[in-house]
Amino acid sequence: MKLTLVKIGGNVIDNPDACAAFLQAFAQLEGQKILVHGGGKIATQTAAQLGIETKMVEGRRRTDRPMLDVVTMVYGGLVNKNLVAQLQANSCNAIGLTGADGGIIRSVKRPVKTIDYGFVGDIEQVNAGQIDALLQSGLVPVIAPLTYSAEGLLLNTNADTMASATAVAMAQKHKMNLIYCFEKKGVLSDPDDDDAVISKLNPASYADYKEKGIINKGMIPKLDNAFAALQSGVRRVTICHAEDLLDAVEEKAGTVLEI
Amino acid sequence: MKLTLVKIGGNVIDNPDACAAFLQAFAQLEGQKILVHGGGKIATQTAAQLGIETKMVEGRRRTDRPMLDVVTMVYGGLVNKNLVAQLQANSCNAIGLTGADGGIIRSVKRPVKTIDYGFVGDIEQVNAGQIDALLQSGLVPVIAPLTYSAEGLLLNTNADTMASATAVAMAQKHKMNLIYCFEKKGVLSDPDDDDAVISKLNPASYADYKEKGIINKGMIPKLDNAFAALQSGVRRVTICHAEDLLDAVEEKAGTVLEI
Numbered sequence: 212m213k214l215t216l217v218k219i220g221g222n223v224i225d226n227p228d229a230c231a232a233f234l235q236a237f238a239q240l241e242g243q244k245i246l247v248h249g250g251g252k253i254a255t256q257t258a259a260q261l262g263i264e265t266k267m268v269e270g271r272r273r274t275d276r277p278m279l280d281v282v283t284m285v286y287g288g289l290v291n292k293n294l295v296a297q298l299q300a301n302s303c304n305a306i307g308l309t310g311a312d313g314g315i316i317r318s319v320k321r322p323v324k325t326i327d328y329g330f331v332g333d334i335e336q337v338n339a340g341q342i343d344a345l346l347q348s349g350l351v352p353v354i355a356p357l358t359y360s361a362e363g364l365l366l367n368t369n370a371d372t373m374a375s376a377t378a379v380a381m382a383q384k385h386k387m388n389l390i391y392c393f394e395k396k397g398v399l400s401d402p403d404d405d406d407a408v409i410s411k412l413n414p415a416s417y418a419d420y421k422e423k424g425i426i427n428k429g430m431i432p433k434l435d436n437a438f439a440a441l442q443s444g445v446r447r448v449t450i451c452h453a454e455d456l457l458d459a460v461e462e463k464a465g466t467v468l469e470i
Numbered sequence: 471m472k473l474t475l476v477k478i479g480g481n482v483i484d485n486p487d488a489c490a491a492f493l494q495a496f497a498q499l500e501g502q503k504i505l506v507h508g509g510g511k512i513a514t515q516t517a518a519q520l521g522i523e524t525k526m527v528e529g530r531r532r533t534d535r536p537m538l539d540v541v542t543m544v545y546g547g548l549v550n551k552n553l554v555a556q557l558q559a560n561s562c563n564a565i566g567l568t569g570a571d572g573g574i575i576r577s578v579k580r581p582v583k584t585i586d587y588g589f590v591g592d593i594e595q596v597n598a599g600q601i602d603a604l605l606q607s608g609l610v611p612v613i614a615p616l617t618y619s620a621e622g623l624l625l626n627t628n629a630d631t632m633a634s635a636t637a638v639a640m641a642q643k644h645k646m647n648l649i650y651c652f653e654k655k656g657v658l659s660d661p662d663d664d665d666a667v668i669s670k671l672n673p674a675s676y677a678d679y680k681e682k683g684i685i686n687k688g689m690i691p692k693l694d695n696a697f698a699a700l701q702s703g704v705r706r707v708t709i710c711h712a713e714d715l716l717d718a719v720e721e722k723a724g725t726v727l728e729i
Binding site: 257260261262280283284285286287288289291292293295296297299300301304305306307308309311312313314341344345348350357359361362363364365 | 516519520521539542543544545546547548550551552554555556558559560563564565566567568570571572573600603604607609616618620621622623624
């Protein structure tokens with residue numbers, strides 16, 4: 212059966228009006244669907260208000276114990292439950308989950324090599340059968356960027372990776388569409404022109420854009436992830452602006468990845 | 471089918487060792503089951519750390535907007551997700567929920583008469599069919615004391631009331647046992663003797679104990695709720711110490727209410 216997984220980034224969550232418009236569109240998406248959300252700035256703000264210092268290692272936040280509690284509160288509680296309540300008000304039967312709920316996404320605490328990232332999870336297993344059972348009873352999973360370990364630890368986990376790992380696991384039984392919504396209209400052929408959207412991107416043209424330095428920084432792990440998902444059975448991956456979700460579903464907006 | 475709903479109070483949640491022991495026992499309970507949890511002191515502490523003043527009206531906390539965000543973070547996130555992760559580590563397939571998730575418990579914002587309690591919910595409808603679907607797919611709902619309104623508002627809601635309302639709704643199709651776990655061994659015939667547990671309590675003896683002032687204060691709304699649940703189809707209500715859960719299930723501990 213057709214299944215759409217949408218990943219929504221923190222920048223949309225931080226903007227109440229943009230978030231409300233996005234949720235209204237998401238609620239209108241036809242067929243079975245899953246939402247995976249990022250964190251936004253509220254965790255960093257809440258940590259600061261609580262007097263918890265945000266420690267960075269190589270540009271990433273280190274999740275020590277107090278910070279783990281903050282992301283559990285903010286991502287798993289405040290953000291997730293408000294998304295769910297708003298979707299319910301839009302007649303979408305959402306159910307908010309972390310990886311721990313129903314044991315849907317289990318991970319291992321990232322081993323310390325040269326860097327200790329703290330309570331961060333590397334995904335080990337997605338329980339596609341359990342997610343399917345929820346979908347089949349008419350529910351729409353809304354997944355926060357937290358997983359759990361076999362020892363019962365909660366672990367901070369990258370939302371892009373959770374989205375692609377979940378899409379790959381669900382692709383075994385579904386025609387799987389994966390849509391990354393973010394703050395640009397798609398992958399751009401000119402970083403200074405927000406309208407210069409590349410409509411189709413394949414591994415060869417991707418390599419070319421990378422070599423020319425047109426695609427760089429944060430887009431590279433996102434796109435590597437996305438191409439890997441296509442290699443693993445996901446039917447279509449689209450990268451688009453959160454405002455263009457419904458158009459992107461009909462291939463009228465965003466960048467479609469091809470292999 | 472037999473179904474057991476256990477309500478656990480905030481004082482157990484505040485004590486990590488007691489909580490771990492309780493969860494181990496709960497995980498061992500046979501048959502279908504539901505856990506409803508209270509809040510504990512962490513919400514008040516977190517609010518204080520965030521510089522949010524706790525406002526009391528007639529002995530109850532007033533839930534203004536900042537406090538609603540704190541209880542959503544703490545009850546719906548920190549407490550609920552840690553209970554779920556610990557139950558998963560005890561081989562119990564828990565799923566953490568607020569009333570908004572799957573639309574299981576809808577409420578209305580309490581109307582302002584003489585007192586404005588703020589964002590507090592009065593339960594309007596329990597979606598027993600949705601809870602049943604979760605139970606039937608092998609999940610164990612772990613419910614936080616939050617509900618939602620048709621408008622998409624999250625609302626702070628009394629955990630005892632959520633437990634009894636859920637038990638009553640589920641009693642239509644299940645042989646329903648409701649167990650309130652708290653910090654005493656049961657209802658006491660002598661408030662100064664923690665071992666003076668009344669093993670059976672019926673409406674007549676309850677009225678008698680109330681008249682003599684032996685049962686008073688916080689126990690009265692809890693027991694009124696519990697007797698009302700029995701009147702509405704719940705088979706058995708037990709009040710016991712969190713340590714005695716497994717004994718209470720076998721009627722070897724706690725106070726059993728009868729009508």
